[in-house]
Every structure is written in C-alpha cells, then in structure tokens.
Amino acid sequence: MSDKAQNILIKIQNLHKSFPLSRSLTDFVLRRPSKAVKAVDGISLDIFENETLALVGESGCGKSSFARTIINLYKPDSGDIIFKGNNLASLDKANLKTAKRECQMIFQDPYSSLNPRMSIGDMLHEELLYHHICSKKEAQTKINELLDMVNLNKDTAERFPSEFSGGQRQRIGIARALAVNPKFLIADEAVSALDISIQAQILHLLQSLQRSHGLTILFISHDLRVVHYIADRVAVMYLGKIIELGTTDQVYTSPLHPYTKILLDSLPSVDPRKKSSVPAIEGNLPSPIDIPPGCRFSTRCPNAKPHCFNDEPGFYKVNDDHSCACHEYIA
Amino acid sequence: MNTAKDTILKVDNLKLQFSSNGQTLNALNGISFSIRRGETFGFVGESGCGKSTTSRAILRLLADNAKITDGTIYYNETDLLKLSEKDLRKIRGKEIGMIFQDPMTALNPVLTIRKQIFEQLRDTKLSSKEKEIVAIEIMNKVGIPLPEKRLNEYIFQYSGGMRQRAMIAITLAGNPKLLIADEPTTALDVTIQDQIIKLLNHVKEDFGVSILLITHDLGVVGRMCDRVAVMYAGYIVEMADTYTLFSAPRHPYTKGLMDALPKLPQEQTRNEEMKPIPGALPSLSDLPQGCPFVSRCQLHQTLCQDQLPTMQEISPGHFARCHYFHKLEGCTGLINCTKG
Ligand SMILES: Nc1ncnc2c1ncn2[C@@H]1O[C@H](COP(=O)(O)OP(=O)(O)OP(=O)(O)O)[C@@H](O)[C@H]1O
Ligand SMILES: Nc1ncnc2c1ncn2[C@@H]1O[C@H](COP(=O)(O)OP(=O)(O)OP(=O)(O)O)[C@@H](O)[C@H]1O
C-alpha cells in the first residue's frame, strides 16, 4: 500500500439500501408495521485509486446489494456516492455515460446478466462501439484479444451464452467488463466458479491491468485464500455494515473484531485427513429483517458484555489504517 | 450388462458431441466411472472440461444441440439412456436429485420457494401443516434465517449464496438416493460452506445417499470425497481415492492444479505464488490426436503427440492417463505423505 498514492477515487457516505417485504392483507388489517430487508445499513467507505479493496462477509450480509448501489443499479435510500469528486446522483447525461463506462461490474450471476439472444462476439462488438473504444475495423482484433485474455478460444465468439459452461460464462462477464477500459471495477465473486489454475490467470490479469492502467478494484469474495493473495486492504461486512477495515496484513495477522477472528479460524485445511470440523460461529445467523439492537454481532459474540446488547458501537480507529466496530476498542 | 450390487451408478465409455455453428464439439470422449453405494465421488477439472455435461447426461437434461454418440449409463439395473422420457421423469428428483450449478436458471422464477419445496413433497402423504414444518426445518438446515418469512419469497429476492442454498434445500426435499451436486458451495463463505458440507456428509452417512460432487475447491474435495476423478478436455485423466490423489498425483495436469493453490499466512509449506498452468484447453472441435494435455505438458515427448495414452492402473485403484506418469514418482501434491 505504501508505494501507492492515496487519492480517493470513490467516497461512499452513510449509504442505506433496503428492500421492503411484501405485506399480506392480514398484516395490513392488523396494522403490523411494514418490514424490510436492510441490505446496506449505513456504510461509509473511501476507496483509493489503484488499490484492490476486498469485501468479505457471510452470505446474505449485503455485499452484492452494496456493490449494485455504488454503481447506481439500485437507487440508494439515502447516502452519497462521490466518484472522482462528483456526486453520482447529480451528473448530467454525458458525464453519466462516461461514469458508467468507467465503473464496471462483473456480476455474481453471469448468466442472467448476458443477453441470451446475442452471440458473445456481437455483444462485445456492441459494447466496444457504443463506448467508442475502437473503430469498427479494429473491433474483431480487439474481441479476439479479450477472449484470449480470459482464456477462451477465439472460435467461441460465434456462440451464444447458453452454449458455455458455468466458469466460461463467468469469464465472458469478465471480458465484457474489461472491454471498455474501466477505471473502477467491482468484481462480485468473479472467480468463484473457476478452477485454481484459471483463477490464477484471471487474478494475474487483474494485477497487470492495475499496473498498466491504474485500475481500482473492489473485490468481493468469500474465498479468503484468494483475498489474501490479491487484496491491499480488506473490509469485513456483517449484516449490512462494515465492522472491520484494515490492510490485508493487519486483518489476517492481527484481526480485531471477534467476527473476523472466527472467520479466519474457520479456514478449512486442504488435508483430507483433517475431516474434523472447523469451528463454526455459535448461534443462529440473525436476519437482516430484524437486525439485533446494540452491536449487531452481539447475539453470536463469544465476548459479549451486557452493554453490547444495548449500545451500537462506533467505528474505532485502533491502529493506522486499521479500524473496527467493537466496544472493546473504544478509545 | 449388470452392475455389481454395491454400485449405484455406472457410466461406461460415454461420448457426447455438441453441434454449434456447423462445428462439432467433442465434449465427452469416453468417460467411464462408477459410484458405489453410500460413497461420495468427486469430479474436478479445468473450467469447460465437461463436468456439468457429464452430470446432465446422466439425467438426460441436455441442450438441444447435444448428442450422446456412444456409451451406457446404468443406474442400478436400469440403462438410463434407453429409458423413455416418461420413465425418466420418475427417476429425476426422487431417485436422482440434482443441485444445478446455476440456480437462477434451474429454479422457477415465478413460484415462491415454499411452492417449490412443496412440489418436491407432492407424493408424500404429509398434510400441508407437516409440509410447512419440513420446509422450515430444511431451510434452517441450509442456514437461511427467518425461514417462515423467507419461504414466501421468490428466487430473485435471494442473495447469490441464498439461491444456492435454496437450490440445495429444494433438491434434498425430494429425498433422492443419488445426489448430484454441481458446485454446491461456490457462492458460500467458509462458515456456511462448513454447514453445507456437514449437511451433505450427514445425508450420506445417516441416510446412505450416494453423492456425485463436482467442485473446483480442493478443500471441499478433501472434506467430502472418498474417491476423485480429474477431468481434462472431455477425458478422465486421473482417478484415485482422495488421499492417494492428494499425496501422490500422477498426472501432470493434476499436479499443476495442486501447485496453483495459493498459501495462507499460517501455511508455511505452500507456495507463495499462484501459478497457473500455462496455455489453454484445446478447442473441442479440434482435439489433438494424441494426449489432450500435450500442448501444456512439461513432460511431453513425441509419443504424446502421436498416441492418446490409455488409463493405466498404476497402483490398486489409482489410474492415470499419461505415458510418462512414472516421471512424477516421488512428487507430492497438496499433502506430504512421507509418514505414509
Ligand atoms: N432485489 C431484491 N429484493 C429483495 N431482497 C433482496 C434483493 N436483493 C437482495 N435482497 C436481500 O438483501 C440481503 C442481502 O443480499 P445480497 O445479495 O446483497 O447479499 P450478499 O452479501 O451479496 O450475499 P452472497 O454472498 O450470498 O451473494 C439478502 O437478505 C437478500 O435476500
Ligand atoms: N449447449 C452447448 N453448445 C455448445 N457447446 C457447449 C454447450 N454446453 C457446453 N458446451 C461446451 O462443452 C464444454 C463442457 O462444458 P461443461 O459445462 O460440461 O463444463 P464444466 O466442466 O462444467 O465447466 P465449468 O467448471 O466452467 O462449469 C465446454 O467447453 C462448453 O463450452
């Protein structure tokens, strides 16, 4: 990190996004309050230029919703997203188009994000021309380059999304996002369906784009091995909030939050002789519909004290670049 | 052909082609393996090598442009490839259940999750109250919080990992005897992955369900599989019990795959770098006449260019498809087995 300039590329301020649950007629008649899934429940975060920031956290904690809200695919309930000094909500049409090109996302679910009626060559062609990345003449060469980059044969360009394997579709999503020379890339579980060898190739590709094009990456992954390998900083999310943020070294070697500690302890070994179970987190996963009062981790925390069930902790800076939302670290 | 009593599934010399844009893609080139009753059999291999196609062929849930050109698939005494569509429907879901790799396309977008679980329970004599209890219990088992509420929702309202778990819940509700699980944990974090692995191991050990597990996660293979097959370009290139494969890989592709795994701070023994295997899978429309791995193999000689190696049994139960497997003697994979 130290060798990278610390200019803020994206500033996220107190972002909220919730999804209302459908109400039944009985709910209405009985005047039960309407409920909502609080997917993003107040996130503030600075993402620096040219860094890889990893976002990790339990399934369903709100990572994809957060990502989609950052790039305006979901309208935030409240909060601001400042990209290169400008509030995304107040851009005019032309600037919005540029911002849209500059912020790309590799979607967790590649198939639903691809048009089933378009061959992948045509799809890439359209992207390239729409964003004026290259001329019509150069497009074919560029498409071949892109396919090669993600390790697909160039004779696959004529095929339709349904004619690919799961991991190949994921790589098509990667090629599409990279086609338009983004500045900021959100990779939502972008290598989760790939075998280790191809994972390594894609990660090397991202690293080299970072060096050559100054790419900034928000890397969402549940694979703590891969995160350790690629990230400069790590943000840990729990039930809609970021509860720990630090450099990769800090988070992996001296985690602060009890949740992060448990997460790192539960890393599986690859040795088949150690079938013994990893220590899972105690207690039931609370729901983002009813977020516990006080500290949101209190219901499962091994060190919870009485006040943890009542007071929500702030986000305390414990060391340089290392912060955590736990009462234990109150300054 | 009869299958041995302890075998639940036997696939023999399965060949399958896709036709696409006037090209013929040789996706499966003579796949043979069998799964014993109560065993978990794993499939690993490079993205695009044919794992999902093999599993879809078993239930004949193939794309329109796919054609099985050779081979047999026996489920117990039944040749699945000869079965009528009507009889096959009796097998799907109840005898052989499948957790698909892509829940978004496999699940019904306009039915609530509850309806889809109930659908699996239609032939049981349960009352709707009991079905509700079963549905809630099974959603709890896959770790979906507040199931009473969440059963009312549709698949698009779920997160990636929740979709995968809903897929698992719906498949398990059918109570299959053979479970095909295609990358069931790719979208899951370690703690929930752990819960799912325990659930599947429990289903296997306590209900005698056999499992065909497709995964690229070698950690999951280690915790679940009794035996493993490694696939490459539509061929099985190595097959052994998990311990043998992890400690003594004898195909250069398997070895390369294991070398690519990055290490964690607490693992001093692993390599620092993630080393991809250089090169790419050959085009399925233009497979080399010799070994499919030849262009990427460090051991290759002229023989490899000319002649497809056969599967050789190099020690009891350990097969490899390599002319020069003995050059890997002494090589260890993910685990060091000097202690034996
Ligand atoms: N379109 C939607 N409508 C309703 N609820 C939604 C929608 N999208 C997400 N949710 C809910 O918001 C919560 C957070 O979902 P999100 O997809 O952000 O999780 P995630 O952290 O990406 O999880 P995963 O690791 O499983 O992908 C979940 O409870 C999910 O069901
Ligand atoms: N309908 C189709 N038409 C043409 N080719 C296809 C079709 N379906 C799959 N293929 C090709 O067949 C090969 C095997 O695909 P399959 O889905 O079985 O791979 P896989 O091993 O499951 O890979 P992954 O790990 O990426 O899911 C791939 O190279 C794919 O491109």
Ligand SMILES: [Mg+2]
């Ligand atoms: Mg997600």
Ligand SMILES: [Mg+2]
């Ligand atoms: Mg597949």
